[in-house]
Amino acid sequence: MKYVSTRGRAPALAFDEALLDGLAPDGGLYIPEQWPQFSADDIAALEGLSYAEIATRIMSPFIGDSLPADDFAAMVDEVYGAKQNIFAHPDITPLVQIGDNEWLLELFHGPTLAFKDVALQLIGRLFDYVLERRGGRVTIIGATSGDTGSAAIEACRDRDNIDIFMLHPKGRVSEVQRRQMTTVMADNVHNIAIEGTFDDCQALLKAAFGDVAFRDEMALSAVNSINWARVMAQTVYYFVAAVALGAPRQSVAFAVPSGNFGNVFAGFVAHRMGLDIKRLVVATNSNDILARFFDSGRYETATVTPTVSPSMDIQVSSNFERLLYDLYDHDGNAVSRLLGELADQGGFAVDDARLARARALFTGYRLDDAATEETIALLHRDNGMTIDPHTAIGVAAGRACRPDQAVPMIALGCAHPAKFPDVVARATGTRPPLPPQLADLYDRPETCEVLPNDLSAVQDFIRGKGTAKTTGS
Numbered sequence: 001m002k003y004v005s006t007r008g009r010a011p012a013l014a015f016d017e018a019l020l021d022g023l024a025p026d027g028g029l030y031i032p033e034q035w036p037q038f039s040a041d042d043i044a045a046l047e048g049l050s051y052a053e054i055a056t057r058i059m060s061p062f063i064g065d066s067l068p069a070d071d072f073a074a075m076v077d078e079v080y081g082a083k084q085n086i087f088a089h090p091d092i093t094p095l096v097q098i099g100d101n102e103w104l105l106e107l108f109h110g111p112t113l114a115f116k117d118v119a120l121q122l123i124g125r126l127f128d129y130v131l132e133r134r135g136g137r138v139t140i141i142g143a144t145s146g147d148t149g150s151a152a153i154e155a156c157r158d159r160d161n162i163d164i165f166m167l168h169p170k171g172r173v174s175e176v177q178r179r180q181m182t183t184v185m186a187d188n189v190h191n192i193a194i195e196g197t198f199d200d201c202q203a204l205l206k207a208a209f210g211d212v213a214f215r216d217e218m219a220l221s222a223v224n225s226i227n228w229a230r231v232m233a234q235t236v237y238y239f240v241a242a243v244a245l246g247a248p249r250q251s252v253a254f255a256v257p258s259g260n261f262g263n264v265f266a267g268f269v270a271h272r273m274g275l276d277i278k279r280l281v282v283a284t285n286s287n288d289i290l291a292r293f294f295d296s297g298r299y300e301t302a303t304v305t306p307t308v309s310p311s312m313d314i315q316v317s318s319n320f321e322r323l324l325y326d327l328y329d330h331d332g333n334a335v336s337r338l339l340g341e342l343a344d345q346g347g348f349a350v351d352d353a354r355l356a357r358a359r360a361l362f363t364g365y366r367l368d369d370a371a372t373e374e375t376i377a378l379l380h381r382d383n384g385m386t387i388d389p390h391t392a393i394g395v396a397a398g399r400a401c402r403p404d405q406a407v408p409m410i411a412l413g414c415a416h417p418a419k420f421p422d423v424v425a426r427a428t429g430t431r432p433p434l435p436p437q438l439a440d441l442y443d444r445p446e447t448c449e450v451l452p453n454d455l456s457a458v459q460d461f462i463r464g465k466g467t468a469k470t471t472g473s
């Protein structure tokens with residue numbers, strides 16, 4: 001299996017190379033040259049298998065011969081298998097019925113209580129394994145407004161060949177979010193509180209990567225949402241849920257709370273691989289660039305509005321480029337041209353035929369904050385369930401866009417309610433408690449370096465800690 005760039009001007013790579021590189025040198029995103037195919041018989045054979053077994057079968061064609069099959073299966077088993085102690089549920093991603101032929105796929109039982117753990121726990125180990133074989137190390141740096149940094153930290157902690165430095169704006173992330181990052185006591189984890197805003201953190205990150213000498217010296221890398229391996233690992237739970245509800249005999253539909261289009265794109269991949277998905281509902285908050293696209297065919301940036309579902313507060317959706325590549329029949333030049341228009345003019349449009357093709361599978365749906373809180377209250381009242389605001393957007397969108405009552409609608413539960421306690425308490429009258437594995441979060445000691453909003457201060461800190469690692473301290 002080879003990986004090509006969505007902009008068509010980068011050499012094709014094997015899985016392990018695409019994993020480490022993340023972004024292609026032409027600015028594009030890596031995507032498999034062709035989709036592995038699972039026949040109805042192949043899918044029927046998944047019935048009764050464990051999450052780990054299904055994961056190995058679904059992902060192996062993407063790995064190809066770039067890693068030894070036994071080693072890959074062992075890694076998958078370590079993360080998702082019967083002896084794992086990473087996820088707080090033996091099914092990894094349990095399905096819970098919430099209505100008539102209506103289901104919630106709970107993706108939030110990982111260490112940081114959000115769906116990103118499902119893929120990142122594997123990605124951290126894959127990185128480490130590939131680096132070990134090559135005799136290399138990397139320095140991962142990231143910037144977070146609070147929601148995604150902890151998942152990356154948990155994925156990289158205690159990995160031998162990775163140092164991770166995570167920047168967050170000092171005093172501007174919630175206490176739960178800060179503590180989920182700063183209470184991780186591992187030699188290779190470094191939290192940095194920047195005296196500035198999230199935009200300052202992102203600018204520092206960009207500048208650090210833009211400093212080629214520094215980038216090479218420290219072997220900088222990222223595990224952000226454009227990494228192909230994350231999409232691959234997310235494809236697994238679409239198969240797991242569909243098979244549990246009767247695939248391949250029964251078709252299914254999914255409603256996916258969406259920001260960067262990574263999670264729902266994994267559903268698209270499952271569809272392309274042969275899973276009978278009747279509909280993918282792309283659920284957004286007021287930052288609705290995706291919902292507007294599926295309505296109108298026009299993809300146009302707007303300013304970001306803060307909402308009660310902050311993990312979906314985005315201006316553009318980075319993984320959307322992978323869908324464009326498909327809609328434009330793998331024409332990297334066409335994709336480059338559209339993204340050029342996006343950069344120069346703030347938007348672009350696709351023609352009616354391509355929009356119709358996209359709409360044959362995808363429906364966009366948008367929910368504002370008031371409706372999000374109403375949905376949290378509704379599930380609490382009718383089902384006795386407490387759900388988080390991102391999940392609520394998925395549930396409401398699924399209800400509004402059901403293709404057919406006979407087709408199970410599966411909403412993706414993207415975060416644990418305790419991760420967003422204020423809005424949940426407002427909607428339900430009860431503050432959701434942290435789950436047992438995090439119950440002592442407020443008692444754990446924290447470690448964090450406070451630095452000014454200054455590139456050389458950040459670089460000096462990273463160099464100091466990085467050097468300390470390589471000299472064996």
Ligand SMILES: *Cc1c(COP(=O)(O)O)cnc(C)c1O
Nearest residue numbers: 258259260261262263311414415
């Ligand atoms: C990241 C995230 C999303 C958005 O997922 P994308 O893959 O970026 O579309 C939704 N909800 C939660 C809780 C998240 O952490």
